[in-house]
Every structure is written in structure tokens, then in C-alpha cells.
Amino acid sequence: MTSGRTIRIGLLGCGTVGTSFVQLIDQQRSAIAARTGLDIIVAAVSVRDLSRTRDGVDPSLLTTDSAAIVADPTIDVIVETMGGVDGTKQLLETALAAGKPVITANKELLAHHGPELFAAASAAGVDLSFEASVAAGIPFIRPLRESLVGENITRVMGILNGTTNYILSQMTEHGAGYADALEEAQRLGFAEADPTADVEGFDAGAKAAIIATLAFGQSVTAGDVHIEGISTITAEDISNADRMGHVIKLLGVVDRDDTGAIGVRVHPAMVSADHPLASVRDSFNAVFVEGDGVDQLMFYGRGAGGHPTAAMMVGDTIDAALNVVAGVHRDLGALQPAAIKPMSEVVSAFYVSLDARDEPGALATIAAAFGNRGVSIRSMEQEGLGDQARLVFITHEAVEADLRATLTDLNGIDVVKNVGQVLRVVCD
Amino acid sequence: MTSGRTIRIGLLGCGTVGTSFVQLIDQQRSAIAARTGLDIIVAAVSVRDLSRTRDGVDPSLLTTDSAAIVADPTIDVIVETMGGVDGTKQLLETALAAGKPVITANKELLAHHGPELFAAASAAGVDLSFEASVAAGIPFIRPLRESLVGENITRVMGILNGTTNYILSQMTEHGAGYADALEEAQRLGFAEADPTADVEGFDAGAKAAIIATLAFGQSVTAGDVHIEGISTITAEDISNADRMGHVIKLLGVVDRDDTGAIGVRVHPAMVSADHPLASVRDSFNAVFVEGDGVDQLMFYGRGAGGHPTAAMMVGDTIDAALNVVAGVHRDLGALQPAAIKPMSEVVSAFYVSLDARDEPGALATIAAAFGNRGVSIRSMEQEGLGDQARLVFITHEAVEADLRATLTDLNGIDVVKNVGQVLRVVCD
Numbered sequence: 001m002t003s004g005r006t007i008r009i010g011l012l013g014c015g016t017v018g019t020s021f022v023q024l025i026d027q028q029r030s031a032i033a034a035r036t037g038l039d040i041i042v043a044a045v046s047v048r049d050l051s052r053t054r055d056g057v058d059p060s061l062l063t064t065d066s067a068a069i070v071a072d073p074t075i076d077v078i079v080e081t082m083g084g085v086d087g088t089k090q091l092l093e094t095a096l097a098a099g100k101p102v103i104t105a106n107k108e109l110l111a112h113h114g115p116e117l118f119a120a121a122s123a124a125g126v127d128l129s130f131e132a133s134v135a136a137g138i139p140f141i142r143p144l145r146e147s148l149v150g151e152n153i154t155r156v157m158g159i160l161n162g163t164t165n166y167i168l169s170q171m172t173e174h175g176a177g178y179a180d181a182l183e184e185a186q187r188l189g190f191a192e193a194d195p196t197a198d199v200e201g202f203d204a205g206a207k208a209a210i211i212a213t214l215a216f217g218q219s220v221t222a223g224d225v226h227i228e229g230i231s232t233i234t235a236e237d238i239s240n241a242d243r244m245g246h247v248i249k250l251l252g253v254v255d256r257d258d259t260g261a262i263g264v265r266v267h268p269a270m271v272s273a274d275h276p277l278a279s280v281r282d283s284f285n286a287v288f289v290e291g292d293g294v295d296q297l298m299f300y301g302r303g304a305g306g307h308p309t310a311a312m313m314v315g316d317t318i319d320a321a322l323n324v325v326a327g328v329h330r331d332l333g334a335l336q337p338a339a340i341k342p343m344s345e346v347v348s349a350f351y352v353s354l355d356a357r358d359e360p361g362a363l364a365t366i367a368a369a370f371g372n373r374g375v376s377i378r379s380m381e382q383e384g385l386g387d388q389a390r391l392v393f394i395t396h397e398a399v400e401a402d403l404r405a406t407l408t409d410l411n412g413i414d415v416v417k418n419v420g421q422v423l424r425v426v427c428d
Numbered sequence: 429m430t431s432g433r434t435i436r437i438g439l440l441g442c443g444t445v446g447t448s449f450v451q452l453i454d455q456q457r458s459a460i461a462a463r464t465g466l467d468i469i470v471a472a473v474s475v476r477d478l479s480r481t482r483d484g485v486d487p488s489l490l491t492t493d494s495a496a497i498v499a500d501p502t503i504d505v506i507v508e509t510m511g512g513v514d515g516t517k518q519l520l521e522t523a524l525a526a527g528k529p530v531i532t533a534n535k536e537l538l539a540h541h542g543p544e545l546f547a548a549a550s551a552a553g554v555d556l557s558f559e560a561s562v563a564a565g566i567p568f569i570r571p572l573r574e575s576l577v578g579e580n581i582t583r584v585m586g587i588l589n590g591t592t593n594y595i596l597s598q599m600t601e602h603g604a605g606y607a608d609a610l611e612e613a614q615r616l617g618f619a620e621a622d623p624t625a626d627v628e629g630f631d632a633g634a635k636a637a638i639i640a641t642l643a644f645g646q647s648v649t650a651g652d653v654h655i656e657g658i659s660t661i662t663a664e665d666i667s668n669a670d671r672m673g674h675v676i677k678l679l680g681v682v683d684r685d686d687t688g689a690i691g692v693r694v695h696p697a698m699v700s701a702d703h704p705l706a707s708v709r710d711s712f713n714a715v716f717v718e719g720d721g722v723d724q725l726m727f728y729g730r731g732a733g734g735h736p737t738a739a740m741m742v743g744d745t746i747d748a749a750l751n752v753v754a755g756v757h758r759d760l761g762a763l764q765p766a767a768i769k770p771m772s773e774v775v776s777a778f779y780v781s782l783d784a785r786d787e788p789g790a791l792a793t794i795a796a797a798f799g800n801r802g803v804s805i806r807s808m809e810q811e812g813l814g815d816q817a818r819l820v821f822i823t824h825e826a827v828e829a830d831l832r833a834t835l836t837d838l839n840g841i842d843v844v845k846n847v848g849q850v851l852r853v854v855c856d
Contacts, residue, residue, distance in 0.1 A: 137725070138725060146567075150456045279702075292735070293738060294730065315577055322758070326756040
């Protein structure tokens with residue numbers, strides 16, 4: 001128990017998360033003091049618009065000058081909720097170099113420049129904490145960095161984007177089509193007017209890069225991530241999945257094979273209905289971790305929102321404050337770039353639907369196309385009859401390049417009218 | 429990043445968990461060194477039987493003298509996997525007083541003497557870490573202590589015992605009766621020959637006491653916990669729950685009301701099928717946390733087993749080792765005893781089944797018995813006809829004492845032949 005020191009926070013940015021942060025620090029001030037012996041206060045807040053009122057934020061703390069807060073020698077810890085990449089990076093590097101721990105939830109910044117910032121924190125000997133940057137309200141980074149630091153993690157799969165999980169949940173539970181579910185999500189404020197970053201997987205991709213960096217202790221950045229979104233998922237795909245005992249989720253997947261090569265990708269996938277990830281509904285997020293020692297773990301909670309995000313930043317802030325007082329820090333050190341496995345070499349089971357002519361020998365011809373590429377079929381279902389026949393295949397695990405070659409071959413076969421949806425299937 | 433120091437661990441006890449711990453430390457030695465700069469080795473191991481072979485454990489490290497390991501000045505950290513309460517407490521207090529951090533998974537010890545041990549660690553200025561003591565393989569204590577240190581936690585509900593969750597899962601998924609499911613669990617090694625500690629809720633109760641202590645920062649011990657087990661749950665209860673869209677789980681529940689009074693209890697409960705806890709099957713454990721900032725969180729994973737338990741102890745060990753090198757520690761300080769809310773004052777919704785005569789006015793009489801005690805009925809179903817009629821009620825939230833009084837009244841009513849199962853129902 002440390003005693004009686006005041007820790008002065010400089011808050012950069014005061015939107016939804018920043019305002020919640022100020023409110024939580026204020027509400028919990030005496031409880032935090034009782035538990036840690038520290039009086040943690042927000043001493044300065046930088047904003048773009050001084051005239052906006054922010055509930056619970058003392059206007060006398062506001063300034064438009066973020067750089068002045070970073071340079072202020074009376075500020076002990078910097079909490080960044082302003083977003084942005086290049087300018088923000090410079091501010092945070094200046095703070096770290098001045099010996100100020102930094103708390104951030106800025107996934108774009110970390111996914112693009114994380115390794116540089118980790119190295120800067122390590123060189124300065126101060127904390128760079130980012131619990132809220134992935135699956136915002138779920139305390140998952142600290143366990144990964146600390147409780148699992150001695151664990152050989154083999155795979156992490158995450159539902160990392162609340163908007164897409166909300167859309168897919170609506171499609172699954174109410175039979176809605178993609179466009180209707182997206183519109184509903186926009187109406188309720190779960191999706192933005194331009195939903196591209198969410199529905200095309202870019203948001204989840206940035207988070208997957210951060211997870212891969214932490215899980216494997218090597219530098220993985222946003223550009224390393226293979227990304228596919230959910231805009232091609234149809235109500236028919238959802239109902240096919242349901243009939244086969246699966247749900248469709250947008251997953252961020254990071255894994256490492258025996259050679260040490262790291263796979264990192266975001267794509268929709270069919271998940272067995274009795275898998276814990278299948279029960280993650282609405283806008284909730286979850287991170288499912290597999291490792292040699294721990295077997296399976298899942299962390300579930302709010303992936304966004306002012307209060308949940310701010311709650312994690314408060315935890316990081318208290319930790320950083322205690323470390324400041326103790327004169328210690330934890331860092332990731334200088335990370336080596338990861339060897340990224342090309343998507344063509346990734347192994348997965350697949351769901352393939354196709355329209356075929358109902359002719360004698362058609363199925364044998366189609367099955368041979370899979371077999372010729374070494375792709376083994378686990379199950380097949382036919383829906384409809386005659387020229388309306390649609391075939392749905394689930395394969396055993398296959399190399400991505402072999403499956404892609406199979407699809408090309410299938411498109412060239414006369415009895416195949418059309419290759420439809422292709423989705424990866426998560427295997428235990 | 430610290431540099432090149434060797435940390436020597438003294439391991440007390442070398443059963444399944446201890447052996448896994450030695451194996452994991454050995455396997456991960458170079459990875460741990462790469463990440464932390466520390467060379468962590470197991471330097472001494474105390475056992476009861478020197479002659480038993482333990483896979484991967486160097487026999488030259490073995491001794492039967494735990495006290496000698498604790499007293500050895502070359503030992504930096506004590507890891508306890510021997511179990512036991514009084515003798516073990518003395519050993520660990522000696523270790524703490526000598527400035528050695530202690531890692532333990534001993535829930536009985538912590539549930540009975542945790543506050544004394546926390547105070548001893550605080551006085552000595554060293555770490556006492558126990559991630560594996562509750563929901564063994566799930567990193568949940570560190571997030572609760574650190575990420576959520578500034579959070580106002582309102583309720584924690586846990587599936588804290590793998591044996592009972594396995595039994596209830598078998599009953600739910602295969603329609604098995606309690607006795608058959610228990611026998612199967614015993615055959616597979618999920619339940620012990622004397623299953624009392626598991627099926628009557630004592631194991632979960634010890635864990636609930638630890639959770640309450642951490643969640644609310646006050647001293648709660650095993651004797652504070654109200655405990656009911658699962659041995660009265662029937663196949664009919666399970667199928668009634670299923671028909672009403674619920675599953676039955678054995679839950680440890682801790683909560684705090686506006687007056688600061690803490691409720692802590694273990695009992696079977698009906699959980700809505702779409703609640704995340706409902707998807708926790710087989711011998712998995714989970715801890716579901718509700719708080720003002722984070723809304724809802726769930727931590728899911730293995731609640732037992734050598735490897736998962738040892739993996740968490742390795743994480744604690746690395747953390748303690750880093751703190752030894754840095755000369756810092758984290759502690760819970762001196763905890764004040766909690767004000768425990770009497771069970772009679774706890775508020776819950778209830779499921780009540782009863783056999784009634786099929787007479788005109790019977791339902792009105794029965795409904796009046798609920799109403800007279802201020803217990804409001806949310807739903808009622810009748811199964812069967814005539815003298816075989818069974819009524820199933822779900823109440824709105826009611827005070828436990830009022831519900832108990834209602835049951836007494838019901839037993840005295842002529843049209844009620846028999847009051848059957850009574851279960852609490854979890855509300856969001």
C-alpha cells in the first residue's frame with residue numbers, strides 16, 4: 001500500500017470515452033484511494049471545441065493545447081482518447097520520452113505504429129497501456145501479457161467488432177437480410193453512416209494485429225492482416241449454417257504453426273452452435289484463446305461504449321500510477337517482425353455452396369474436382385431438385401490455395417452452373 | 429526489461445498440478461527468458477513420497493522437508509501445490525515473513541484464512557498470488573484486482589465447480605437423472621468417490637468467499653457463505669426449466685446492495701438459455717461480472733486440471749519474480765470484515781412447483797397465498813389434469829423470507845398436496 005500521493009492525469013481528447021473517464025475517476029476517487037493509497041485526479045483536458053459542455057467535466061480544466069499538457073511537468077500520466085494516428089503518435093512519443101506513462105485505446109495507432117511505440121516506452125522505461133484498444137470493455141490484454149506470459153498460445157479467435165456481430169445476430173435471430181440488418185444497426189446507432197470500416201473488417205483487422213503482437217511477442221501490423229468482411233453474407237447462408245448446426249460470425253483469427261509462422265486474418269466463419277463463441281450475441285465481443293497449458297479460455301464483454309472503454313482505461317491508469325510511485329514499469333521490449341504466413345498456405349475447413357445441373361454423374365464429377373486438388377469432403381447436402389438443385393459441401397481441413405484451385409476448377413465444369421458462397425468453418 | 433537474473437523457485441507439493449508446473453516452467457524457460465530477461469528455475473521440490481516417479485521432475489530436487497525449502501535463503505519464490513490448511517498456513521506465513529512471495533491455488537486455505545495471509549503479505553511487503561485458486565485455469569483474479577480496481581462491481585455470478593457443471597450438463601443434454609449423471613462423472617474421473625464437497629456446494633462456496641473478498645475489498649470467509657447443492661435436482665426440474673427456456677446451473681453469487689451489505693451464496697439456479705452462463709457446458713467454469721462501468725463481462729475456461737492450473741501459477745510466478753527483481757509488490761492490505769446480508773433478506777425471483785387438487789377456486793387460493801406475502805407471480809403453467817395436476821410458478825423478484833413464508837403457508841392449504849422443487853431464477 002502506497003501512501004497519500006496525488007497523481008495528476010492529463011487527458012487528451014474528451015468525447016464519449018474521455019467524458020466517461022473523467023466521470024469514473026471522479027466517482028471512484030475515494031474507493032481508489034482506499035484501495036491504493038493514491039489520490040488520482042484529472043488535472044487537464046485537451047479538446048477541439050472549448051464551448052461544448054461535457055457532463056461532469058470541470059470547464060476550467062479544458063484547453064485546446066494537447067502539446068502543453070504533454071509538456072507540463074506537473075502531469076504524471078497521459079490518457080489519450082482523442083484518436084488519430086500521426087499527430088497523436090508524435091504527442092505520445094513526446095510524453096513517453098518525458099517519462100510519462102501513456103494509456104491509450106487507439107487501435108489504429110497501435111495497429112500501424114505499435115512496435116515503434118512499444119520500443120519508445122521500453123527505451124524511456126515507462127508504461128504504455130492499452131487494455132481498451134481491443135474488445136474495449138473486456139480486460140483481456142492484461143491477462144494475455146501477464147497471466148499468460150509463460151503460456152504457449154496456439155490460436156486466438158475473436159469477435160472483435162460489435163457492429164458486425166449485431167448485424168449477424170439480427171440476421172440469425174430474426175431472419176433479416178444483410179441490408180435490412182445494417183439499416184437497423186444504423187438506426188440504433190450501432191453502425192455508422194459509412195459502415196465500411198466495420199462491415200469490411202478493417203476495424204477487426206487492426207485489433208487482430210494487436211492480438212497477434214501480444215499473443216506471439218512479435219511485431220504484427222495492420223498491413224499483415226488478410227481481411228474479408230460480411231457484406232456478401234446472405235440470409236440463405238445464415239439459414240444453411242443454422243440447418244447444419246452452425247452460426248456465422250465475423251472472426252479475427254491469429255495462429256502460429258510449428259515453424260513459427262504467424263497467420264493473422266479476419267473473415268466470416270461458420271462456428272458450431274455449441275462453441276462458446278456462438279453464444280456471443282448482439283453487440284458483445286469475445287476473445288477465445290487456445291494454449292498448451294490453459295486449453296481453452298474465453299473473455300466476453302462490451303466491445304465498445306464510453307463507460308466500458310473508460311473503465312478499462314481507469315484500470316490501466318491506476319496500474320500506471322502505482323508503477324510511477326514504485327518506480328517500475330512493464331514493457332514488451334523491442335519486438336522482432338513476425339514471419340507472416342501467406343493466406344494461400346493457411347489451413348481451414350470450408351463451406352462451399354454451388355448450383356449444379358441435375359444430371360447423372362454430376363455429383364461424381366464435382367466430387368472428383370475436390371479430390372483432384374487433395375480437398376477431402378466431410379459432408380454434402382442437396383437442396384431442391386432438377387435444375388434448381390443446390391449442393392452444399394463442408395470439407396475437411398484443406399490448404400487455402402488448394403481450395404481456391406478447386407473453386408477455379410469447379411467453375412470450369414459443365415455441370416456446375418455457379419459457385420456460390422464459400423466460407424471457412426471453425427474446427428475445434 | 430530486466431536482465432539475466434536467475435529466480436529460484438521452491439515448490440511445495442508435487443502432485444498433478446505441481447508436476448505440470450515443473451513441466452511448464454521447463455518447457456517455457458527460454459520463452460520466459462526472452463520476454464522477461466529472467467531465468468526462472470525450479471530449485472527444490474517437497475513431496476511426501478520420495479520414491480514415486482514424477483514425469484519431468486529431476487529426482488535430485490526432491491525433499492520431504494517443506495520447512496527447509498521455506499527457510500532456504502537461496503529460494504526466491506514459494507509455489508504451494510500441497511494443499512492442506514493449518515500446517516500449510518504456517519509454512520506460507522513463514523515464507524512471507526522471510527520476504528518470499530507466495531503463489532498458491534489453495535482455495536480452502538484462502539477461504540478460511542485469506543485475510544490473515546493477505547495481511548501477512550502486506551506487512552512483509554511481498555506478493556501473495558492466487559490466480560489458480562478460483563476457476564483454476566481462468567485468468568480472472570488479476571483482471572479483477574488490477575483492470576477492475578477502479579470499477580464499482582455490483583454482482584459476480586460464477587459456475588465455479590466443474591464436477592457439478594458436468595453432472596448438470598449431462599442431465600440437460602441427455603436427460604439423465606442425477607444419480608446416473610453422478611455415477612458417469614465418477615466413472616470418468618470428474619467426480620470423486622465421495623462427491624460431497626462438489627455436489628453439496630462446499631468447493632464452490634470457498635471460491636465464492638474469495639471472489640467476494642476481491643470484488644468488494646472486504647474480508648469474506650467460507651463461513652459467511654450460504655450453501656445449497658445440486659443433489660435434489662431432478663430430471664423433471666431440468667425438463668421444466670428447458671420448457672421455460674432455462675437451464676439449471678450451480679451458481680456462486682456475490683452481490684452488494686446500496687447499503688454496502690454483501691450477499692454471498694451458492695445454490696442451483698435457473699438461468700435463461702440465452703444468458704452467456706447457459707452456454708458453459710461440461711466441466712468448464714465461468715465467472716460473470718456486472719459493474720457500473722463495464723456492464724457485463726464473462727471469463728470462461730478450465731476450472732481444474734493439472735495443466736490449466738499450473739499455467740496460471742506460472743503466470744503468477746513470473747509476475748512475482750519480476751516484482752522481486754524490481755523490489756515492488758501489490759497487496760490487498762488489511763481488509764475490514766464485510767457486513768454479510770442474511771440469506772433471509774436476499775432478493776431473487778423463484779421457480780416453485782407444487783401438486784394441487786384440481787378443484788374450483790384452487791388456483792385463486794394458491795395465488796392468494798403468494799399475494800398475502802407480497803410475492804408477485806410472473807408466470808404460471810399447469811401440467812397434467814385432475815389429481816395429477818402440477819403447477820409451476822415463476823415469481824417476480826421477492827425477498828427470501830417472504831418466499832419462505834409463502835411456502836409454509838402453501839403447505840398449510842388444503843388444495844396443495846405437496847410443495848415440490850423451489851429454485852432461484854437469475855434475472856438480468
